[in-house]
Amino acid sequence: MMGQTPQQVIDGQRQDWNRVAGGWEKWDRFFDEQMAFLNHRLVADARLRAGMHTLDLGSGTGYPALLGAQTVGPSGSMTGLDLAEQMLAVARRKATALKLANVTFRTGDVTALPFETASFDAVTSRFCLMFLPDIPKAAAEIARVLKPGGWIAAAVWSAPDKNPSIGLSMEAIRKVVELPPPDPTAPGIFRLAQPGDLAGMLQQAGLADVTDQEFFAEWSYASAEEYYTSLMEIAAPVQNLMAKLLDTQKQEVKRLITQAATQYRRGNCITFPIAVRMVAARKPL
Numbered sequence: 131m132m133g134q135t136p137q138q139v140i141d142g143q144r145q146d147w148n149r150v151a152g153g154w155e156k157w158d159r160f161f162d163e164q165m166a167f168l169n170h171r172l173v174a175d176a177r178l179r180a181g182m183h184t185l186d187l188g189s190g191t192g193y194p195a196l197l198g199a200q201t202v203g204p205s206g207s208m209t210g211l212d213l214a215e216q217m218l219a220v221a222r223r224k225a226t227a228l229k230l231a232n233v234t235f236r237t238g239d240v241t242a243l244p245f246e247t248a249s250f251d252a253v254t255s256r257f258c259l260m261f262l263p264d265i266p267k268a269a270a271e272i273a274r275v276l277k278p279g280g281w282i283a284a285a286v287w288s289a290p291d292k293n294p295s296i297g298l299s300m301e302a303i304r305k306v307v308e309l310p311p312p313d314p315t316a317p318g319i320f321r322l323a324q325p326g327d328l329a330g331m332l333q334q335a336g337l338a339d340v341t342d343q344e345f346f347a348e349w350s351y352a353s354a355e356e357y358y359t360s361l362m363e364i365a366a367p368v369q370n371l372m373a374k375l376l377d378t379q380k381q382e383v384k385r386l387i388t389q390a391a392t393q394y395r396r397g398n399c400i401t402f403p404i405a406v407r408m409v410a411a412r413k414p415l
């Protein structure tokens with residue numbers, strides 16, 4: 131990512147997430163069953179209520195936009211925004227299956243929101259903001275489109291050592307091929323992992339009553355093999371690194387990843403701890 135212009139980062143993101151949209155649809159039920167609590171937490175932190183007009187940033191295949199749409203009900207609305215049309219196509223199919231008529235998914239960039247000032251009662255976002263090339267700019271955009279008194283609630287990944295299911299794949303790749311040391315300021319999975327990172331940017335953008343909390347949970351896979359397969363099919367940043375490897379190196383990475391994953395065997399499953407940073411803030415009245 132180092133040395134890329136903001137536009138190159140955005141184009142890369144669009145390409146990456148469009149590429150893995152099929153994987154996200156395939157694994158949708160599995161991840162939804164394991165991660166739905168995060169949608170509920172975001173909907174609560176953003177104080178969604180019936181009748182509100184709300185925005186979800188980087189909705190991907192519809193999280194937490196679909197729960198948000200159910201919460202604000204037919205007298206409210208939810209707009210889900212994402213760069214990747216293929217991810218949104220999955221989200222639209224789910225909205226149709228759920229018979230939700232108050233949700234609209236549209237393409238757009240979080241760092242240049244295509245909305246009027248003060249047009250939303252609340253904003254949510256799950257696992258998107260750390261991928262942006264200019265997060266302070268996005269924070270300013272969020273502050274702009276919120277109505278006074280409205281809340282933003284966002285979930286981002288906490289540190290890699292607390293998220294071994296993500297961190298161990300990167301470590302395995304590093305053992306097989308030399309990679310430049312991770313640039314903590316470049317867009318990526320752990321860009322907003324540190325306490326105060328996102329909270330500080332929201333504060334700088336003029337938002338108040340900021341909270342920043344690490345939220346611990348776990349997720350389970352039936353086997354190390356299942357974990358490896360899902361990782362390769364949904365994790366765009368991991369796929370990008372794998373694409374640079376020779377076949378023999380890929381085999382070695384697979385061996386290292388599945389071996390490391392078996393350390394997390396509990397009973398019949400592989401169960402990983404996860405740590406998510408939940409940040410919320412409010413636009414002053």
Ligand SMILES: C[S@@+](CC[C@H](N)C(=O)[O-])C[C@H]1O[C@@H](n2cnc3c(N)ncnc32)[C@H](O)[C@@H]1O
Nearest residue numbers: 143147188189190193212213214239240256258
């Ligand atoms: C890890 S996925 C999360 C999707 C969904 N929120 C969830 O939690 O399942 C990250 C999403 O952020 C989107 N994204 C990345 N950069 C973006 C940007 N600048 N503007 C809008 N969406 C962006 C990607 O296209 C992708 O769908």
